[in-house]
Amino acid sequence: MTSPAARVALDLTSDLPVAGLEDFYRDLHRHPELSYREHRTAVRLAARLSAAGFETAEGIGRTGVVGLLRNGEGPTVLLRADMDALPVEERTGLPYASTVPGVMHACGHDLHITWLAGAAEALAAGRDAWSGTLLMVGQPAEESGGGAAAMVADGLYDRFPRPDVLLGQHVVPGPVGGIAHVPGLIMSATTDVEIVVHGRGGHGSRPETTVDPVVTAAFLVTRLQTVVSRELAPREQAVLTVGRIEAGTAANVIPATARISLNLRTQSGSVRDRMVTAIRRMAAGECLAAGCPREPEVTVGGTFPMTVNDAGTDHRVAAAHREVFGADAVFDPGPAMGSEDFSRLAVDGLPYSYWFVTSTPPALWDAAPGDDVLRRSESVPSNHSPLFAPDPATVPTGVRTLVSGALSFLSVA
Structure with a gap:
């Protein structure tokens, strides 16, 4: 039996403007910006949040963006996307490759921003189906490790409501459409x-x-x-x-x-x-x-810091993802050796769930050597590679993971 939150999530994301979101993603990919220089990116994200009905503020933690949508009584849910690119010379050959010499969205943060914008628009358009407060955070300088702490130090939770739960996600290699959840330690x-x-x-x-x-x-x-x-x-x-x-x-x-x-x-x-x-x-x-x-x-x-999911929070989000995407789409790969600063937003022990969305184009994945997911994942371009190119087909996937994750905590009518 599908839960009310999962039914609402499927309904709110059944008619996503996929073409427009993919265009937004490609535009962000063409114009990458390094840590604390995400000025154009912040303007683009803030404009979409404002158009969706969010109260929007820029310049939080230097170049961070916050969108606030109050929608009656209920929990406050924070959704976060990082915005910065890397000092990497792109070699993907994509028609929408970086136009900035020596700078590339080699870690997929352009996709993260697109997911956040799409989720904000879907949830705002369907606000009759839920109540609570949404806090959308476009975070600067994840790659340099200071962006989350900078936003908190700049009064993130003094100027905006303190969240009850934080949700975040990251694109990684793997067959398109997989969602990796680890209750507990997920990143080193x-x-x-x-x-x-x-x-x-x-x-x-x-x-x-x-x-x-x-x-x-x-x-x-x-x-x-x-x-x-x-x-x-x-x-x-x-x-x-x-x-x-x-x-x-x-x-x-x-x-x-x-x-x-x-x-x-x-x-x-x-x-x-x-x-x-x-x-x-x-x-x-x-x-x-x-x-x-x-x-x-x-x-x-x-x-x-380490990224350590609150087990109960992560189980709740993973359950929502199984309902929306099917049980086979959700898996537990164990802790990764990669690192994140997302947990610095979780001040004073705020609970959070952080997960991965897999994104390797099918043709590339099918051609990769190896008999299992782990071996193939080691053979295809990964985050920080000049060849890293997530499949735009993951745009609706990442929007739905955020929407369904948020609705598993918001009050659903």
Whole structure:
């Protein structure tokens, strides 16, 4: 038996303006904007929210957008979409590819904004069928990790109603139309670490007069690979990536310093702390062995929190999605090593549900090697790839997931 909320969701999304939403998506994709520079994107989203009947405000947390729709007594539900693009040169060859050199919506945030706009329009048009309050949030700077906190610090919950529940979603690779729910931990924490190795520079022809920080950094990069493989138990999921090494200005000059940038992915605070401790120890040991004139500088930088769904909230949304899309469409892939700042909107323990929507074009998915979803997902372009191109067929899917998720909490007539 279909619940009243699911019936209303199907009714409100039965006649979506799919062509218009796809055009909106393609326009956003052509005009990507980096973190805190989402000015055009914010204007475009705010215009659609206003036209749908929302009270709209811009410039929240620098470039964030909020749309508010009060519709009688009932819960307050927050729906969020992130807006920023990445410094990636697009290589999809799409007719609507980025027109901004070196910038691309390589993580699908343009699709997220489209989903949010479509859901806002559908729910506003069908407001006779439900009551409560909707809070639509277009969040800046997810990729840099500061946007959610910036909106909260700028008075998001002082200037607008405090939500009873928060809902968010993200596009990922996989056969079009799948919806991934994990009750509990769904995304990992991330931590950036910078290491500066101090040597003694000199002429490339006289290495004996120097302490070469490049060689020391190379040894350290190799040593760091044992942090996960030899210092953590197999059950303790973690990733350590050396994403950048910088040193030197010329081939015949041994530099005085070398810089290493690391990124950690962890699923518990204790594992993160042990990894940082090991990094400090290994850096100090390699520099001591090399005879460096001073100890290395190890700086813990930016972080993203873990994303941990409230189990009851996520079960409720997943149940609505099963009713709307069918039981086979909803699955549990387990926690991902990716990271998000969505949970920073959930101040003081506000409950939330965050899920994934799969989006690989059928022809590409069918041609991918592998016998299972996991193997195929590793073979097709993924988020942050210059080839990442979600199928526009997921536009109505993402609108319906938000609409049905919201209606599972709003008061339905």
